[in-house]
Amino acid sequence: MKGFSIKTEIEEYDTFAEFANVAGLSAEDLVLCGEHTYDRYIAPLGTGVQTLFREKYGTGEPTDAAVDAIIDALRAKKFNRIIAVGGGTVIDIAKAVAVAGPEDKVDDLYDNVASLKKYHPLIIVPTTCGTGSEVTNISVINRVSKGVKMGLAADAMYADKAIMITNMLESMPYKVFATSSIDAMVHSVESFLSPNGCSISRIFSTEALKTIITCWSKAVAAGGGDAWKTYAADFLKASNWAGLGFGYAGCAAVHACAYPLGSVYHIPHGQSNQLMFASVMKKYKELKPVGRINDLEKVIGDTLQVKPEEALEALYSLMDKVLKCEPLKNFGVKESDLPVFAHDVIGTQQRLLKNNYLPLTEEQVLDIYKAAF
Numbered sequence: 001m002k003g004f005s006i007k008t009e010i011e012e013y014d015t016f017a018e019f020a021n022v023a024g025l026s027a028e029d030l031v032l033c034g035e036h037t038y039d040r041y042i043a044p045l046g047t048g049v050q051t052l053f054r055e056k057y058g059t060g061e062p063t064d065a066a067v068d069a070i071i072d073a074l075r076a077k078k079f080n081r082i083i084a085v086g087g088g089t090v091i092d093i094a095k096a097v098a099v100a101g102p103e104d105k106v107d108d109l110y111d112n113v114a115s116l117k118k119y120h121p122l123i124i125v126p127t128t129c130g131t132g133s134e135v136t137n138i139s140v141i142n143r144v145s146k147g148v149k150m151g152l153a154a155d156a157m158y159a160d161k162a163i164m165i166t167n168m169l170e171s172m173p174y175k176v177f178a179t180s181s182i183d184a185m186v187h188s189v190e191s192f193l194s195p196n197g198c199s200i201s202r203i204f205s206t207e208a209l210k211t212i213i214t215c216w217s218k219a220v221a222a223g224g225g226d227a228w229k230t231y232a233a234d235f236l237k238a239s240n241w242a243g244l245g246f247g248y249a250g251c252a253a254v255h256a257c258a259y260p261l262g263s264v265y266h267i268p269h270g271q272s273n274q275l276m277f278a279s280v281m282k283k284y285k286e287l288k289p290v291g292r293i294n295d296l297e298k299v300i301g302d303t304l305q306v307k308p309e310e311a312l313e314a315l316y317s318l319m320d321k322v323l324k325c326e327p328l329k330n331f332g333v334k335e336s337d338l339p340v341f342a343h344d345v346i347g348t349q350q351r352l353l354k355n356n357y358l359p360l361t362e363e364q365v366l367d368i369y370k371a372a373f
Ligand SMILES: [Fe+2]
Pocket: 131, 183, 187, 255, 269
């Protein structure tokens, strides 16, 4: 059994300027971020850092072609540390870039995952409250050339430092808040239920879950909209804790079933998780009503002050108020896609499916998609 450890140093600052000063950002550093993030937080500091703006290489979640183009563009640059400042896309790109050797392309990284090494120290500053990716060793790339969105996981991709700065969330639009906090909630639930978790990872998963649903409840009670900003520090911490939970215990069927929705229909990651969440939980309850899922219901019930048997329904209803959950067909998904998705999930997402609350067959995965359709 692997031991629980935190591979990444986690530092907390009030402002980006404070971090830049302590870290001594300079022209030897490469900052990978969105241009608006640079303009707002970094340019005014005059540190002279080198930059790479991710939107010059496509929008949306990272593809193999975009990451290959970024690796190519960086071959001519000389830099030491990579400072990734952004959400899941920027962080996933930075992790791949940090382990790309002089001749490597994305396919080479997947082909040589066991022997990857880090070429540049990596510092990650998250600007959303969802991925927890600043403390995990996973980069998720849509391998368009292979027709599959899948995770690349290697210890060399752990960041050396994760920098938590609450005010980096202040420019986050509501939809990004909603989808990223839903992603973090799903990380906490999937890692809580994972048979590959341990008592320590479950502390992080539990605290993340309690914090997210408590703050969702307060924000909804305060009328929604920007009310979440009052709890931004809590959401940021919770997404980090959920990252520590799933970094050890793994994510599972919700993420596995969500990936085709992202790769084929470009539904944002957190939202695609939301679309699958209730269907997966209902299938779990149907197949194995007694087990760790009852502990989960107790945590949620105690937090939302409802009976354990009403807890999951109360959570779906609360999440609906954060972002209305819609059936898959509303996103253009066709009924004929569902068996293809179920087959692909079983074929390509075993990395995740091994962390399920219980094993699922292709037929059961198809049932889950049909229930969400
Ligand atoms: Fe996720």
